[in-house]
Amino acid sequence: MRKAIIPFFGPFLVAIAALTTAFSASAEDKVLTVYTYESFTSEWGPGAKVAEAFEKTCGCKVSYVSVADGVELLTRLKLEGASSKADIVLGLDTNLVSEAKATGFFAPHGIDTAAVKVPGGFSDDTFVPYDYGHFAVIYDTQVMKEPPKSLKELVEGDPAQKIVIEDPRTSTPGLGLLLWVKSVYGDQAGAAWAKLRDRVLTVTPGWSEAYGLFTKGEAPMVLSYTTSPAYHMIAESTDRYQAAAFSEGHYIQIEVAGMTKAARDPALARDFLAFVTGPEFQSIIPTTNWMMPVAATKEPLPEAFGKLVHPAKTYLMSSDEVAANRKAWIDEWLAAMSKN
Amino acid sequence: MTEGGKFRQSPNYNRKQYKAIMINRTERHFTLAAGALCLGGIVLFVCMAAYALLAFDAPGTPGDGAVFDAYVWRVARFTLLQASLSTLLSILFAIPVARALARQTGFFGRVWIIRLMTLPLGLPALVAALGLIGIWGRQGALNTAFAALGLDQPISIYGLSGILLAHVFFNMPLAARLMLGGLERIPGEYWLVGANLGMRPLSIFRFIEWPAIRGLVPGIAGLIFMLCATSFTLVLILGGGPAASTIEVAIYQALRFDFDPPRAIALSLLQIAVTSALLVAIRLLTPKADDGHGGGRKVRRFDGRHGFGRIGDWLVIALAVLFIALPLASVISSGLRSDLIRLAGDTMVQRALVTSIVIAVVSSLLCVVATAVMIRARQAAMAPRHPLALHRGLAAAISASSSLVLLVPPVVLGAGWFLLLRPLGDVAVFTPLLVVLINMLMALPFVYRVLEPAMTTHSARTARLAASLGLGGWNRFRFIDWPALRKPVLMALSFACALSLGDLGAVALFGSQDMVTLPWLLYSRMASYRSTDAAGLALFLGLVCLVLTIAGTPSATNNDKGRHDAAA
Numbered sequence: 001m002r003k004a005i006i007p008f009f010g011p012f013l014v015a016i017a018a019l020t021t022a023f024s025a026s027a028e029d030k031v032l033t034v035y036t037y038e039s040f041t042s043e044w045g046p047g048a049k050v051a052e053a054f055e056k057t058c059g060c061k062v063s064y065v066s067v068a069d070g071v072e073l074l075t076r077l078k079l080e081g082a083s084s085k086a087d088i089v090l091g092l093d094t095n096l097v098s099e100a101k102a103t104g105f106f107a108p109h110g111i112d113t114a115a116v117k118v119p120g121g122f123s124d125d126t127f128v129p130y131d132y133g134h135f136a137v138i139y140d141t142q143v144m145k146e147p148p149k150s151l152k153e154l155v156e157g158d159p160a161q162k163i164v165i166e167d168p169r170t171s172t173p174g175l176g177l178l179l180w181v182k183s184v185y186g187d188q189a190g191a192a193w194a195k196l197r198d199r200v201l202t203v204t205p206g207w208s209e210a211y212g213l214f215t216k217g218e219a220p221m222v223l224s225y226t227t228s229p230a231y232h233m234i235a236e237s238t239d240r241y242q243a244a245a246f247s248e249g250h251y252i253q254i255e256v257a258g259m260t261k262a263a264r265d266p267a268l269a270r271d272f273l274a275f276v277t278g279p280e281f282q283s284i285i286p287t288t289n290w291m292m293p294v295a296a297t298k299e300p301l302p303e304a305f306g307k308l309v310h311p312a313k314t315y316l317m318s319s320d321e322v323a324a325n326r327k328a329w330i331d332e333w334l335a336a337m338s339k340n
Numbered sequence: 341m342t343e344g345g346k347f348r349q350s351p352n353y354n355r356k357q358y359k360a361i362m363i364n365r366t367e368r369h370f371t372l373a374a375g376a377l378c379l380g381g382i383v384l385f386v387c388m389a390a391y392a393l394l395a396f397d398a399p400g401t402p403g404d405g406a407v408f409d410a411y412v413w414r415v416a417r418f419t420l421l422q423a424s425l426s427t428l429l430s431i432l433f434a435i436p437v438a439r440a441l442a443r444q445t446g447f448f449g450r451v452w453i454i455r456l457m458t459l460p461l462g463l464p465a466l467v468a469a470l471g472l473i474g475i476w477g478r479q480g481a482l483n484t485a486f487a488a489l490g491l492d493q494p495i496s497i498y499g500l501s502g503i504l505l506a507h508v509f510f511n512m513p514l515a516a517r518l519m520l521g522g523l524e525r526i527p528g529e530y531w532l533v534g535a536n537l538g539m540r541p542l543s544i545f546r547f548i549e550w551p552a553i554r555g556l557v558p559g560i561a562g563l564i565f566m567l568c569a570t571s572f573t574l575v576l577i578l579g580g581g582p583a584a585s586t587i588e589v590a591i592y593q594a595l596r597f598d599f600d601p602p603r604a605i606a607l608s609l610l611q612i613a614v615t616s617a618l619l620v621a622i623r624l625l626t627p628k629a630d631d632g633h634g635g636g637r638k639v640r641r642f643d644g645r646h647g648f649g650r651i652g653d654w655l656v657i658a659l660a661v662l663f664i665a666l667p668l669a670s671v672i673s674s675g676l677r678s679d680l681i682r683l684a685g686d687t688m689v690q691r692a693l694v695t696s697i698v699i700a701v702v703s704s705l706l707c708v709v710a711t712a713v714m715i716r717a718r719q720a721a722m723a724p725r726h727p728l729a730l731h732r733g734l735a736a737a738i739s740a741s742s743s744l745v746l747l748v749p750p751v752v753l754g755a756g757w758f759l760l761l762r763p764l765g766d767v768a769v770f771t772p773l774l775v776v777l778i779n780m781l782m783a784l785p786f787v788y789r790v791l792e793p794a795m796t797t798h799s800a801r802t803a804r805l806a807a808s809l810g811l812g813g814w815n816r817f818r819f820i821d822w823p824a825l826r827k828p829v830l831m832a833l834s835f836a837c838a839l840s841l842g843d844l845g846a847v848a849l850f851g852s853q854d855m856v857t858l859p860w861l862l863y864s865r866m867a868s869y870r871s872t873d874a875a876g877l878a879l880f881l882g883l884v885c886l887v888l889t890i891a892g893t894p895s896a897t898n899n900d901k902g903r904h905d906a907a908a
Contacts, residue, residue, distance in 0.1 A: 043688055044868045065768075075599050079396075079758055085766075162478075167576060169593040197581065201478070202498045205576045205589075208866040209466055213577070215871050216470060217479040231869045290869070334411065338583040 030060035032268055035086040037073060039289075041066040046281075046288035053280045060268060069206075070172060070255070074100055081105075082262060087269045090130065090257035090276070093172060095179075097127055097256065098319035107261045111274045115295045120252055120314035127256035130276045131291035133225040134250035134311050135176040136243040137163065143220040147244040151184050154221075154246070155196045162201035163221035164210045168330055171206045172253065177223050178333055179322065180251035183315040189329070193336035203337070215241075226250065226309045227290050233304035234287060249313025255291065367813065368720045372734065375717020378710045379738055382784075385777065386748050389756025390608075393601040396759055412590060412607070416614055419586040422500060422575070423568035424618070426507035430564050431557065433508060434515035437660045439549060440653035441516070442523035443641060453657065454520070455889045456664055457513035461786075462838035462885030464859045465573035466866075467671060467878040472497070472506055472578075474670030481666070502578030507571065511564040513664055514835075518789055521828065522556045523549060525797050528639040535643075544643055559789050562619045566746040566785065569615050587611045591749045604752060612747045619743055668882065675879025678872040688861065689877065696841055696858040697884065699772070703779040704787075704836030708829060710780070711787040714738045715795050742788035745781050753778055771855050779843055783836035790835060794828035827894070834892020838885050858884070 032054075041047035041064045051062035067076050070091045077084055082105065092100055100106060108125045118129050137154060139147045144161065148154040154163070166174035185192045201219045204210040214222035226243045233239055257276050259269035275281055282293040286301055293301070441450065460468060475481050476497045483493045497505055530548050539547070572588045579585070587607055595604040643649065683689050718738045721731035754774070761770050798821070806816050844859040856864075858881050865873040 038864060039867050042864050042868055044870065071597055075596055075755075078599055079755060080762060083762075167582065169582070169589065170576075170597060200581060202577060202580045203582060205573055208863060209469075209573070209577050211869070212466070212470060212866055212871055212874075213473065216473065216477075218473055218477050228869075235869070331411070334582050337581050338414070 030058070030265060030268060031063050032058070032060050032087050032265070032272055033063050033065060033085050034088040034090055034272070035065050035067070035073060035076065035084075036089075037069050037091040038066045040064075040091060044288065046284045049284045049288065050281055053284070054272060054275050057275070058268060058271060070096060074103075077105055078103060084260065084262060086260050087263040087265070088257060088259055088272055090255075092127070092256055092258070094122060094252075094254045094256065094316065094319055095172070095175060095322045096319065097124065098323045100258070101126060105260050105262070106258045107263065107266070109259060109270065109273050111270055111277075113277060116277050118252075118254055118294050119311070120316040122254050122316065124256070127258045128273045128276055129254045129256050129294045130281065131285045131289055131294055132252055132254040133227045133291045134252050134309070134314065135173060135180055135223065136226040136228075136250055136309060137221050137246070138214065138224045138228050138241050138243050140214070140217070140220045141240055141242055143217075147221075147242075149245070150247040151181065152248070154199070154244075155192050157199065159198035161199065161221070162219040163199055163223065164201050164213045164219045165203055165223045166207055166210050167203045167205055168333060171204075173207050173210075173223055173225075174203070175326070176251055176253055178329055179317055180315060182329055183251060183317065184248045190332045190336045193333055194339065197337050197339070200337070225253070225291070226311070227286075227292060227305075230286070230302070230304045230308055231290050233307070234302055239307075243309040245309040245311070249315055250309075250311040251315040254294075254316070368723070371713075371716045371720045372731065375714045375720075375738060376734055378714050378717075379734070379741060382710075382741055382745065382781065383737075385781070386745070386753065388760060389753045390605055392756040392759040393752060394605055396601055408606075408610070412587075412610070415585050415587055415590050416610065418584060419569050419588075419611075420614060420618070422503050422507075422584070422586070423565050423571075423615075425500075426504055426511065426568040427561050427565045429504060429508050430511040430515050431561055433512045433660075434519055434560075435553065436656045437512070437516040438519035438523060438553070439545070440656040440660075441520050442549075443643060443649070444653050444657065445641065451893060453661055454517065455886070455893050456661065456668075457517050458834055458838050458889040458892065459668060459882065459885055460510050460513055460664065461835060462842040462881065462888075463671070463878070464842045464844050464862065464881070465571075466577070467842075467862070467881070468510065468667065469506065469574055469577045470674070470875075470878075471667035471671040472502075472509060474674065475666045476502070476505060481670070497578060498580035500579075500584065502580070503571075503575055503584060506574045506578055507564075507568045509664065509667060510574075511567060512660075514786075515560050515564060516660070517831070518560050519553050519556060521790065521831070522552045522793060524639065525794065526552050526639070531639065531641050531643075539643075541643060541649055556789075556793055558623045559792070561622050562743050563746070563785050563789050565618060565622070566615060566743065569611065570747060570749070587614075588749060592751060595749075595751050595755060601755070604749075604755075608747070608749055608752055611749075612744060615747055616740075616744060671875075671878050671882060674872075674875035675882075678876030678879075680876050680879070683873060683876045683880070688856065689858075689880070692856045692858045692861040693880065693884070695855060696881075699776055699779060699857065700837040700840040700888070703776045703840045704783060704833050706776065707780040707783045707787050707836045708791070708832050711742070711784055711791055711832070712795070712829075714742070715788070715792050719796070719799055742785055742792075746785050748781075750778055750782065753781075768855075775855070775857075779840040780836075782843065783839045786835045786839060787832040790828050790832040791825075794825060798824050830892045830894060834889050837888045837892070841881060841885055841888070 036047070039045050047064055047066075051064070054060075054062055065086070067073050070093050073089060073091050074096055077086065077089065077100075080086075084105065089100075089106070106126050109128055110125075111128065113123060113128060116123070116129055118132055119134075122129055137148065148157050165177055168174035168178040181192055181196075182189045202213070204213065207224070210222050211224060211228075213219060214224075221244075224243075229239065229242050232241045257273060259266065259273060263269040277295045279296050279298045282295050283297040283299065285291060285293050286297070286305060292305075441453065444450070463471070473480055476495060477483070478493055478496070480495075483495055486494050526548060534544055534548055569586065570588045571586060572592065575584055575586050576589065587610060591604050591607045591611070594600045594607060715738075718735045721727055721735040724731075727735070757770075757774055758767055761767050761774075764770075802820050802824070806820050811820060842859060844857075844863060858877060862874045862877040862881070865871070865877065
C-alpha cells in the first residue's frame, strides 16, 4: 500500500516542502519589491544586473513584479490600491507623473538629485529620473538618401516615402509624437497632422509592431528613439538605421522611479532611489535598456553613443499640462487623421 | 457520463413524452443539471469580473460622463462595416473551397490541406500580419514580382482592403473546415440517389449540398462576425490610420490608457448589444438546418470525377492553398533566418514552450468537456414536444452564451478578476488558473460550432436506437457516441489548442514574470529589438500548432471505420 501511494503523492510532497522552505527563507531576509515594465526584467534588460549590483550593498533581496509597459504599471497600482506590495515603482514616464501623484500612493523621495542631468531639466520631489531618450524618426539609409532635416520637412515631404507611427491612444511613443507636433506647431497641429497623414503608411498599436514593419522594409521611416541606432551599431554591427536630426528640436521621454508610502522599509527604498542615480546603475542602462544615462557612468559610453543625434533643443511639457489636454489633443489628432 | 450503465429501462419510462431523444429520466435530469452548472459558471465568471470593475472606486479617474460621443459612434459604425464585409467574404469564399474538398476525396495530401486550414488560428495577430505583409505588403512578394514586370507597387493593403484580407485569411479556412464537416455528414444514401437520378452539379448543390451547409451558415457567420468585430491588432496595423478602429480599441484605451472602468464596461455593453442585434438578424434570415437520416452507408460521391467539375475543384483548391500557405511560408522563411539552434537550446524558450503547451492542452480539454455537457443539456431540454419554459430558457441561454462570450473583452475579465482575487493574496498564484479559464472561454464558441452540429446529427440518428437497446451512460458513450463523435471532438480540441497557443491577451493581462508563454516571449523579444528571434519563435509556434493539428485531424480511414462502428 505504501509503495502505491508514495509515487503518487511524492511530487506533491516535494513541491509543498519546496514552497515552505522558499517562504521561510524569504521571511528572514529583507526584500525590496520593485514594480517595473517587462522589458526591464527580460533576459536582455537591465533587471538582473541591477538586482545583483544592489544586493551586494544592501543585504537584501530585490524582487521584481513586471507588467507590460509603463502605462500598465500605473493601472496595476490603481487596481491594487493602498495595499500594493510595491516598495519601488520604476518605469513611469514624465507624462504619467501627475496622474501617478494624484493616486496618492507615492511618498517624497528626499534624496539629493544634484548629480542628475536631464536635457530640458526635470526635477521632482517624488520621482527620480533614471534614463531618458529623445523621440526621433529612424530611417533606413539604404532606401532614403535624403532624410527629412526638420519636422516641417517630414510633414511636407514626398508622400510616396512613408513613415510608420504609433497610436497615441494606446502607446507612449505615439503620445510622444503627438506632443512633439503640438510643441512645434501649437494651434496649427491639426493642419500639420492632416498634411502628414498622406505620408503615414499605418498607425500601429505599439512600438514593437511599428519597428517590426520598419525593419521588414515596409516603410523607410519609423517613429522611435535617438538611441535606436545604438542598438543596431553595437548588437548587430550595422549603421544602416540612423536617426534623423530635426532642426526644431526633439521631444524627450524621461523615465522615472518613485517609492510608495506603503514601502515596508522606507530607508531601503530611499537607498535604492539613490542607487538608481549612481554610477553602477547608470552604467548598466545604456546597453541594456537602450536609453541615455541621466548621471555619470563608471566608464565612458560605448563609441556608438557618440555617433547618435544629440538634439540641440529639447521639448518637454509639464505632466499637468499633458494630463489636462491629452483628451482634446487626441480628439484633434483623430479628426485630422480620420478624414477620407 | 452518468453514474453507470443502465441496461434495464425504468418501468415508469414514458416513450411518448420523450419522442426525439429517449434517455431515461435520471440521466436527463443529471444532464440538465450539469449543463446548467457549466452555464452558470461561465455567466458568473463574466459577471463577477464586470461587477468588480464597476464597483471599483478608481483613484484619480477622469470619468467625464459622456460615453457615447461622436467618436464612439464612428468607431461602432466602422466595426460593423468591416466585420460584416469580412464575414460575407469569408463565407462566400469558404463555400466553393469546402465543396471542392468534399468532392475530391481521394487525392494525396488532402488531409494536409485540411490541417493547413487550422494553422492561421494558432498565429498571434502580429505574426500573421507580418506574414501577410511579406506577401501582400509594399515590399511583399507580389509587389516585388509586379516590379519586375515594370509596375510600381500596384497592390496596397493598408486600409479596409488589408483588414478584409487579413480577416479572410484567418476566417475563410475556419468556415471552410466547419462547412466541410457538414458536407461530410451527408448520408451516403443521398449520393446514391443523386447519382441514380442523374443529378447535375447545380441540382446536387441545390438539393443536397446547400441544405447541409445553410443550417451551419448562421453559426459560422456569427462566429466570424464576432471575431472580426473584436479584432484589434490586425485592424490597427493594416488599417492605415485611426479611421479604421474598432470598439475593442476604444475599450482597450478606456481601461489601460485612461483607466476608466465604467466607460470600459459601457463600451463592452455597446459591443455586445450591436453585435448580438446583428447575430439575431443573421439567425432570422436563414432557414433551419436539414439533417439527413441514413443507415450509415459508407459515403461515396459520384460527382466531380471528370471534366470541368474536376478541373474547377482543383483550381479552387489550388487557389485556397496558395492564399493560406503563402503568408505561412513567409513566416517560415523569416523564421529560418534566425538562429534556430540557439533558440531551441534557450531555457527560456523551452520553458515558454512547455507552459504554452500545458495551458493549451488543459484549457482545450476543459473547453470541450464543458461545451459537450452544455450541448447535451440543450438537447435534453428541447427533447420533449412541449419543453418547460425553464428548460427552453436554459437551451436559449446556452446557445446565446456560446456566441456572446467572445464579445467580452479579455482585458475586462483580467482586470475584474485581478480585483476579485487580490484580497486572497498574491494574484500571481492564480495567474495560470485564470489564463486557462479565459482561454477556455474564448475557445468555447469555436468548439460549440464544431460539436453542436455533429452532436445534433448524431443524436437524431442514434438516440432512438440507443434507447431501444437500453443503452445509457458509459456504455452508450463507449459504443455509440465516441466512435462517431471522435472526429469532431478531436477537431474541436485542435481548434481550441491552436487558439490558446496563439493567444497573447490573457497572459499579458497579468504580466507575471513567472509565467511566460511562447507568444509573450515573442512579443518580449520584439520589444527589445530582437525581431529575428521573434521570427524564429513564430516558426516554433507554427510547428507546435501543426503537431496539434495533425493529432486533431486523423486520416480518413479511421473515420470511415468509426462510421461503420456507429451504424453497427
